[in-house]
Amino acid sequence: MDADQDSSRQAIAASNLTAEAVNALSSDAYGDISFDELPVLKNLLKVFFSDQPWTAHHETQLADLVGDVGGYWTHTLSNGATLQHGMVDGRYLLSISGGEAEQHGLFNRLFTGPIVPEATPNPRHIRFPLGGAPGPSVFYQRGDEDLDPRIERLFEDPEVTDVLVAPDFVAVGLTRAELWESSIDRLLEEVTTAFQVRGEAPESDAPTRDELVSANDASIASGRLSSGSKSAGDASVDLHLLDPDEDSSRSILLAALDDDDPRRRRLALATVGNSVDQAFVRQTLSKAWVDRSRIVRRTAVDVAADNASEWVRPLLERALDDDDAWIRWKALRGLVDIGPEASIDPIKAKDNDPDFRVRLEAHTALRITDTSPVDSPNRVPNMLNTMDQVNIQIAPDPETASARAAAAIADSLIGSARDPLFGLAGGSTPRRTYEMLAELDVDWSRVIGFLGDERWVPHDHPESNLAMIKTTALGRSGMHLLGIEYGDDPAAAAEAYETELRAAADQGTPAVLFLGMGDDGHTASLFPGTAALTSSGRDYVANWVEQKQTWRLTATFDLIARVEHVMFLVTGTAKADRVAEVLSGSSELPAARATAVARQVTWFLDEAAASRLDH
Secondary structure: OOHHHHHHHHHHHHOOOHHHHHHHHHHHHOOOOOHHHHHHHHHHHHHHOOOOOOOHHHHHHHHHHHOOOOOEEEEEOOOOOEEEEEEEOOEEEEEEEOOOOOOOOHHHOOOOOOOOOEEOOOOOEEEEEOOOOOOOOEEEEOOOOOOOHHHHHHHOOOOEEEEEEEOOEEEEEEOOHHHHHHHHHHHHHHHHHHHOOOOOOOOOOOOOHHHHHHHHHHHHHOOOOOOOOOOOOOOOOOHHHOOOOOHHHHHHHHHHHOOOOHHHHHHHHHHHOOOOOHHHHHHHHHHHOOOOOHHHHHHHHHHHHHHOOHHHHHHHHHHOOOOOHHHHHHHHHHHHHHOHHHHHHHHHHHHHOOOHHHHHHHHHHHHHOOOOOOOOOOOOOOHHHHOOOEEEEEEOOHHHHHHHHHHHHHHHHHOOOOOOEEEEOOOOOOHHHHHHHOOOOOOHHHOEEEEOEEEOOOOOOOOOHHHHHHOOOHHHOOOEEOOOOOOOOHHHHHHHHHHHHHHHHHHOOOOEEEEOOOOOOOEOOEOOOOHHHHOOOOOEEEEEEOOOOEEEEEEOHHHHOOOOEEEEEEOOHHHHHHHHHHOOOOOOOHHHHHHHHOOOEEEEEEOOOOOOOOO
16 A cells, blocks of 8 residues: 555654544434444554554555545645545545654653653553552552552553552553654543642652662562562562563563462563563463463553554464453454454354353454354344343333342442442333332442433422432431532533542442433433534533433433443333344344443333333
8 A cells, every 4th residue: 555645644643643533424424324334433543543554454444434425625734634534436435644753852841740750661551649658559450350449540540551559659651652642631631630649749868669669670680589489569669661672581480480479470471562572572471371360361461452463363363262351352352453354253253152242352353354144143233142131021011120229239239349339211111110128138328320311400490310329218317419500501511420420430430330221222311313422532522412401410421331330220101113123133222222332121011011022
């Protein structure tokens, strides 16, 4: 392909302008791309805005996917590049020219405040000194379970890969070093809010990183650092910040790779993955691939997938047979990044994987290569055949459906290890469930309730969801219910409520979100055709609903995707056709999208609402 275009494509990625470019493309021509096609589009654009080859096959795939958009557009991006796309001789074409990679000078700026970011030998990581004396540290990686809420908030940034927390510092790693230029201010604020002791400045006599490394070297030289002699969080061995290409640091890492503690092996492996010595990385990964610890194997596949080099292909293909579903899923993601064409057979085998995420990723990879098996019984997008987490409970009547929903909600709240966060539906359908729920054996003093959505009306208005809930027995149960502050600005109210929700989430991710569905397929206040459907990075937004000529405040798909258990209650013949459409697997309606992104989801239906389902 065009060498000048390749240079421009790479410059966009290097300048962290991919989001700007994709936003321009989407606003012009990608609005009609179906929900099912979005993963394929995303992966094609990821290839286009990168240093990976953009082939004639990719060009054809994109043209076939986008179709006839009926126009041609030109945009000038922030780095001076000219982005053009649209119909050329009856075919969609995307091209880019000009532009240079921006030169980042992250530490040329002046930082003030109690926490001043510091560079580390690893360019993907920034260290945030907190003050205090060195002490045990803990390493967190994306994909870990049961995270501290403060760490979860950091991982809400999709580019954060890992976090190391010690009494005297927090170190954060991003997927690429160049992303720090645009991320530093936001993450500095997050770290300051979450970890800084108010009024406490960093201590000037705290040991520096070099002093700690020297202490580590002395420990190794004297034989004091032997296998298993250090815990995973021993602050005297800051493995996360070592330079794997520096001799003394490498010695420390090699010793840690043989440690009895799998957390230290994982931490050392993640650090080795940053080495420029690919032979060293390859040798280390090959050994880690058969580690007895799942967390070490997860780190190995993560490092391999991030490497995105052809030599990791055999390792990723091998990982497709691991008994851990997350490892199989991540291996598929890695194969998609380096090009799935050379791994078609092992990818096809995953089209029937027992885990939905793995099947979905395999399907996406096969769509990219145009080889998706047509007759596969688990083939996406047939959601009912593939989403193992979708549970459909059909009751003989609305009363029984409401009772079953109440019992399931109570079980989830009682089983929560933390004070549970419970999202409540509005409207008339859930009222009976709330009356029943209040009578069940739940310690309501532990439960924090929030509104899945709210009408933009005063709290005493008859259409207010909060008012409806307060009139039920559940509203008088002693549950702490977070209300929305009504005023002049719905957007500001949504933002304030989002802040309140995130503060409440210090108790953990929401345990339950109870939802209904409207005749048009909306859920919460996510109505078809409204702006909230495309919200990203927000948990709660104000949403103008044109068909009702009013503002609504609503939870977003981002929030729904983090809830431990999403439960729908739908009753009545009037909604039977819509229920069948939403649960068909091919629908793009909001209720279908909420079902698709949920971690675990149950639909409680009466026989009337379920009457059009293909049993």
